[in-house]
Amino acid sequence: MTYRRARSLSHLLLRPAGLLFTAFALLSLSSNLYAQDWFKTETSRGVSNIRIAVADFKATASDPQTTPLKQTFDSTLFNDLSNAGIFDIVSKSLLPQTSPGAPGEMNLAQWSAAPTSAAMIAFGAFGSSGGRITVNGFLFDAKNAQFPQVLSKQYSEEANDENARQIAHRFADEIIFRLGGGVPGIAETKIYYVKFSGGNKEIWAMDYDGASQHQVTHLGTVSLSPRISPDNSRIAFSSLGREGFQIRMYSLLLNRMVNFPAAGGTNLSPAWSPNGRDLAFSSSRSGDPEIYIADSNGGSIRRATSFRGPDVSPVFNPKTGSQIAWISGRTGLPQLYIMDADGSAVTRLTDGGYATSVSWSPNGQFLAFAWDRKYGPGAPGGQDIYVMEVATKRWIQLTHEIGRCDFPSWSPDGRHIVFANSSNGRASSTRIVSMLADGTGRRNLTEPGADMPNWSWK
């Protein structure tokens, strides 16, 4: 009992010998604390975003090419850092009018004073000469006057617009990695999607911010649900061929289609396991659409579900690779389920409505899916993106009344979701939209005519 213990402890301490012992222990402990490498910090609650100022880089060469390239670089860097979701970015109008190019030219007091009040400053020098771009980038801590430098990077690439953008992406990723608690930034990731034109649907690719959209497959038929492999080497998708919908494989290293065995029935929605070795997909080769798992070459196919009712859209748990979430219509309307990768421990997560297209977050804790909770004749309808926590089955609704939303896909940092949205409900006006994982910061990435986005793993 507390009472007894206090008595004996105070009894011990009040003795002279005890007092001496306590004093000695305190002193030795405190001297010990000085000796090792450590620091002390404390909190009462909550956080605030890091306030970062992105300066226009200083133009160091007088090459006429420098100006347009530097403009691309500046705007790309600014957009990458403001879209990261972890910064409070200082708007351009509040910045001081100087463009420091080197640490010697940086005046910290100017940048940490109002109205800028920056905690971090990204600045540097950009020059293009002799067909090559050279960039020196610095990240300074405005509050630390003694040792302000956090990052110092140098890049040198061939001079063209695409490289100016990629250098900005790389520098932004470095900053986000350093300041964001070790999670790599997404500025160099890609999104693979379906673009429809005429009667065909082809697989296209673009940067995570919608730039550099280009076509990947040229099959002249309907191709759906592209999924890039975890090592960025292959895209698995479902394509309509002579024998119906089959799983096809396109190699980005060889830039052509590679072989994947065809089978009877309708084969849809491939999904990669996080180690890149297994591919789960939905196949109706036995008559009823079930989830099958094959290895990445199409061999050793095994069945994972065996219940009557359509089972589609599987996705692996990207953190562990040992669970699969998918949509099943075994009780009537399609609902969200999870199970272990061998087919056991089937658990139902949604309790009604019409759920489709599930995506698992990279930290393994959340599922994003499209859900029409009020589905049925006479019901208001409306399909929105929801995020559900796997452990507690509690969900939040991310989109409200922006039209029909579908096919959510998580970014590799777990902070962004990309999805397809059709503002008037018609399939022809579907476009790809990206947002932060709490529903804010929505941006249109494409024009109408794009669907089924998939964010790459890294």
Added chain:
Amino acid sequence: MADLSWNSDEYFAEDNLRKNFFGSLALHIVIAALIGGLAYFHHRGHNWGENAANAGAIQATMVSSLPLPPKQRELDTGVLTSENPSPAPLIAPEKTEPPPDPHEVALPEKAKPPKVAEKPAPAPPKHPQPTPPQPMKAATGETAGIRIPQSTLELKNGTASAMVQDRTFGSRFAYYVNIVNRTVAQNWYTQEADPRASVGKSVIVIFDIDRSGAPSNPRLETGSGSASLDQSALRAVQRVEGFGPLPAGDHITVEYTFHYTQP
């Protein structure tokens, strides 16, 4: 004289049996009709699931949080806040002896010393520290500043300050101290601590960070007297997967103090 004429058993049994049987049947039917009528006409309210407004999956706040920093709060009704707001003194209630279990045999009592009332717990002894160089600017409610060697974050429920004992790491890499501070604070769910027992208390947790930025070995340095607050502080450190690679050195030890000022 008694009527001793012999009447056959069947005579009695049959007549009475038929009468009794039908009477019993009628009674059963009446009772059944009564129960049925009662059930039908007595309205019991909604069946489960009929109240469509509340039916469906629970919509509530998540246990884990999305890995985005929560939205920045509006400015404090801006006071010049002090470094360490003094915690509210807590008077523990008088402890009374529980009634003795009836099966217990009363032990012969030794002479007990007189019972002393619980004093409010004093603040944990502060280790002697070098005075940090005084900052040029006063801390207001607006800036989230880092002052060498101390880093202070203004928060809703109080203050968070990171103090660096080892001058070289803290002064060179104050941004990293800040990141550790905000990452652990972000993962501290104050609702895990019982507000009745924890208001005004602080707990100190020590943990190590290795070269890749992963925290390990979180341990309590000083308990706060509230077990739920201690647990919530330990869990906050355990939740963090990493802080990003250490800018220098291959490991570092952090002493992190959690003040609980307001639920």
